[in-house]
Amino acid sequence: MQLDLNLLTALDALLEEGSVAGAAARLHVTAPAMSRSLGRIRRTTGDQILVRTGRTMTPTPYAIAVRAQVHELLHQVQGVLAPSRELDLETLExxxxxxxxxxxxxxxxxxxxxxxxxxxxxxxxxxxxxxxxxxxxxxxxxxxxxxxxxxxxxxxxxxxxxxxTRLVLVVRRGHPLAGDGTLTAERYAAAEHVTVSRRGNLDNAVDEALARLGLSRRVVASAPTEAAAFAFARDSDLVISLPEATTRSAVTDLGLAALPLPLELPSAxxxxxxxxxxxxxxxxxxxxxxxxxxxxxxAAPAPAPVPGPEPPPSDERESR
Known part of the structure; x- marks a missing residue:
């Protein structure tokens, strides 16, 4: 039997997209043409590949079993047939x-x-x-x-x-947390916070780290972008915790302050x-x-370590 490699490309697209229309759009062919390719694949494999369930199509057990193998085979074929000529950047469009x-x-x-x-x-x-x-x-x-x-x-x-990059704490200049005194996890947790999440999440890894210390914070809002969160913090006492690298321009342009986060957290x-x-x-x-x-x-250097509490004054008799 003569194998048509075009069927491998079509099968890969069908398994990834899960629909004839999606596979057709991906390969820039018409839906009827892709439907015909699916028919040929079914005849060649003896399997339905995709079956209709309501308004969607579901891959068969055979299709699920060979999906990764199809990916790898197509990748190998593309590697063999890929042109080896050098890239001409001056003429590349x-x-x-x-x-x-x-x-x-x-x-x-x-x-x-x-x-x-x-x-x-x-x-x-x-x-x-x-x-x-x-x-x-x-x-x-x-x-x-x-x-x-x-x-x-x-x-x-x-x-x-x-x-x-490591997480830091961002507040307005003159914020109580940026003043005198040690920035402890307790003082940090007692502040009101804003999270940054494109999905509107009100908690993240910071809350897990606080929970390990037996602490919790009050998140009053989530912002979809850093820019929105910076605007909230600039005119209030709200606190933001962000990767240090993303705060550089805000610290310079908006007059905010970045402080070391008083928590043990892995780098972002x-x-x-x-x-x-x-x-x-x-x-x-x-x-x-x-x-x-x-x-x-x-990649930014880790913020300076948060200073620990000041040691109590030595007993006068011990200092003698």
Missing amino acids: RTFTLRWHESLVALSGPALLAAVRGQAPGVRLRFIAESSVDTAELRRGEVDLEANANPPSAPDIRGERAGE PVYLSWHQRYDTDHAHAWLRGLARTALASV
């Missing part, structure tokens, strides 16, 4: 879509854009905002490169840890993620390298 956390765009985007323009003037970058829900844009090829605090969870998404990571289809794409690999360098600036 391509638009890359990057879905980065807004603070990473502000912090590392200028350096990345400058590097791209200096090496490949025909390349354009589209920075788009993060969604409030998980999406499959990386898998569908609608996003080329993603950068945020989350490691990839899907087996076909590649990822690497590009940097890290920064992950760079992409779909495995781009592993052997020379232009994509070039962009990843530039992004990796730009995001390295996110």
Whole structure:
């Protein structure tokens, strides 16, 4: 039997998208053409692959079992057939879509854009905002490169840890916590807090760390972006806890203050993620390298340790 490699591409798209229409859109073919490909795959494998359940389609047990193998086979085929010619950056014309956390765009985007323009003037970058829900844009090829605090969870998404930064406390200048006295976990917990969450979460790892100390805090609001949270803190006694790297411009431009967080918390990571289809794409690999360098600036030194309580005065008799 002669094997048509186009069927492998179609099968991979069908298993990833879970629908004929979605697979057709991903491969830029018509829905009837993709439906015909599904029919050929069914005849070749002797399995239905996708079966309709109400308004959706569900993969069969066979399809679920071979999904990872299909991914890997297609990846190997693409690697074998990928052109080995060197990349000509001066003539490269391509638009890359990057879905980065807004603070990473502000912090590392200028350096990345400058590097791209200096090496490949025909390349354009589209920075788009993060969604409030998980999406499959990386898998569908609608996003080329993603950068945020989350490691990839899907087996076909590649990822690497590009940097890290520690959490700090951000308050207005003149805030009671920024004045005299030791900044303790108790004083920190007693303040009123604002979280930053595109999903509106009112708790995070800070609450877990406080709970381990037998403490809790009062979160009065969540903000969808750092910019909104900074505006809240600038005109009030509200407190924000954020990665140090994302607070630099606010401390300088908005007159805020960044203080060491009086809690033991691990560093906040920064992950760079992409779909495995781009592993052997020379232009994509070039962009990843530039992004990796730009995001390295996110890594910041840990804030100075929080001073402990002042030791009690020595007994006068002991000092003699």
